[in-house]
Amino acid sequence: MIQPVAVIGAGPFGLSTAAHLRAHGIAVRVFGEPMVSWRDSMPAGMLLKSTPAASSIDAPQRGNTLRDYCDAAGVRRLVTDEDIIPVETFVSYGEWFQQRLVPELERVRVVSVDRGGGGGFELKLDSGESFTARAVVVASGLFGLAHVPAELAGAAGDGPTPGGPVSHSSQHHDLGRFAGKELIVVGAGQSALETAVLAAEAGARVRVVARGRGAVAFGAPPWRQPRLRPESPFGRAWSLWALSYYPHPYRYLPAGVRHHLVRRVLGPLGAWWLRERFEGHVEVREVDRVVRGGVIDGGPRLVVRGHDGRTEEMAADHVVAATGYRVDLGAMGFLGHELRTRLEVSRGTPVLGAGFRSSIPGLYFTGLPAAASYGPVMRFVCGTEFASPRLARHLAGAHG
Numbered sequence: 001m002i003q004p005v006a007v008i009g010a011g012p013f014g015l016s017t018a019a020h021l022r023a024h025g026i027a028v029r030v031f032g033e034p035m036v037s038w039r040d041s042m043p044a045g046m047l048l049k050s051t052p053a054a055s056s057i058d059a060p061q062r063g064n065t066l067r068d069y070c071d072a073a074g075v076r077r078l079v080t081d082e083d084i085i086p087v088e089t090f091v092s093y094g095e096w097f098q099q100r101l102v103p104e105l106e107r108v109r110v111v112s113v114d115r116g117g118g119g120g121f122e123l124k125l126d127s128g129e130s131f132t133a134r135a136v137v138v139a140s141g142l143f144g145l146a147h148v149p150a151e152l153a154g155a156a157g158d159g160p161t162p163g164g165p166v167s168h169s170s171q172h173h174d175l176g177r178f179a180g181k182e183l184i185v186v187g188a189g190q191s192a193l194e195t196a197v198l199a200a201e202a203g204a205r206v207r208v209v210a211r212g213r214g215a216v217a218f219g220a221p222p223w224r225q226p227r228l229r230p231e232s233p234f235g236r237a238w239s240l241w242a243l244s245y246y247p248h249p250y251r252y253l254p255a256g257v258r259h260h261l262v263r264r265v266l267g268p269l270g271a272w273w274l275r276e277r278f279e280g281h282v283e284v285r286e287v288d289r290v291v292r293g294g295v296i297d298g299g300p301r302l303v304v305r306g307h308d309g310r311t312e313e314m315a316a317d318h319v320v321a322a323t324g325y326r327v328d329l330g331a332m333g334f335l336g337h338e339l340r341t342r343l344e345v346s347r348g349t350p351v352l353g354a355g356f357r358s359s360i361p362g363l364y365f366t367g368l369p370a371a372a373s374y375g376p377v378m379r380f381v382c383g384t385e386f387a388s389p390r391l392a393r394h395l396a397g398a399h400g
Helices: 012-023 036-040 068-072 087-101 150-156 189-200 239-246 248-252 255-264 272-278 337-342 369-373 381-398
Strands: 005-008 029-032 112-116 123-126 130-133 135-138 166-170 180-188 204-211 283-287 291-295 299-306 311-315 318-320 363-364
Touching: 005 012, 012 029, 012 087, 012 135, 012 318, 012 381, 036 087, 068 087, 068 180, 112 337, 123 135, 150 166, 150 291, 150 299, 150 318, 180 189, 180 299, 189 204, 189 272, 189 318, 248 255, 248 283, 248 369, 255 369, 283 299, 299 318, 363 381, 369 381
Parallel strands: 005 029, 005 135, 135 363, 166 318, 180 204, 180 318, 204 283
Antiparallel strands: 112 123, 123 130, 291 299, 299 311
């Protein structure tokens, strides 16, 4: 009996990888709820920061782009850099992609992955089934990777929760719950700024706490992009063009440089179209740093240090940590202890070689966990264009 390849995750990277594996004639089993993070962990009314050109899930056949979905569904075409994509449209596109190219998706959860005999992997599902896979692709997206800084831990208690003093931005689908309340949003990236805007538009009184001078900034609109630089999915710049289309040599850079670039390139910056909705509607407090968080009478308190060196206490009904995601193999509880122990890692992220393979033969990672090896493009949907065909070719060659 032919052992299949298991793909864990049904977001853009998981679906794209599975479609490419199927095109190679490889038996594959794919596990997860399609587009679940986009559907459940993004706020209603959110708009994608990425342009339509950067928002198609890569497929081995023509006819499966975001534009193709718009035509098939009879919705307005999203084509130019000035077209803005509602998250609901993107979720529907991902589900359409799945139904066309990964129809055998199994909506069950992988409970554990362990090394099996003969070089394969033993997987257990929450349905009670166990089976052997010859290779495993981890494409679990943002699941379990929400990051809350240590300085907020004192206010988060046993962890961030929507009903507690502190939550993470990924825990809110309906920001209307904060109508009439005082809300602090910690962060300066698109997630922080859009969360603040949506909460303010829902009736909350919102303050953004951002670290650094001039921390809150917005990108230039498409018509103001420099014309003498090459185009990339993220804007016109030589560095963005190289990181988007030529990430091959990225993994040969020194580890410190790679991790720095993942954090800083395409870092905290609001979308051009958000500025008008933000300025004049959301208060901004730029600080040197958040010193600590705590809870008094059930309400969160933040102690911040200003750029003048003075500290002050800030109170609110709730604090949202819009502080991004951090790859942590410890959060991938489905990976057995032996696998996590044997994996070569760099600052908690798997070290990947050619074809997105890890140091354990047959175990692959794609999406955000691959960013430290292949660059910041792996944080975005358009990274599927580079990752998926290469991973599939490598796996097909390794197991041909």
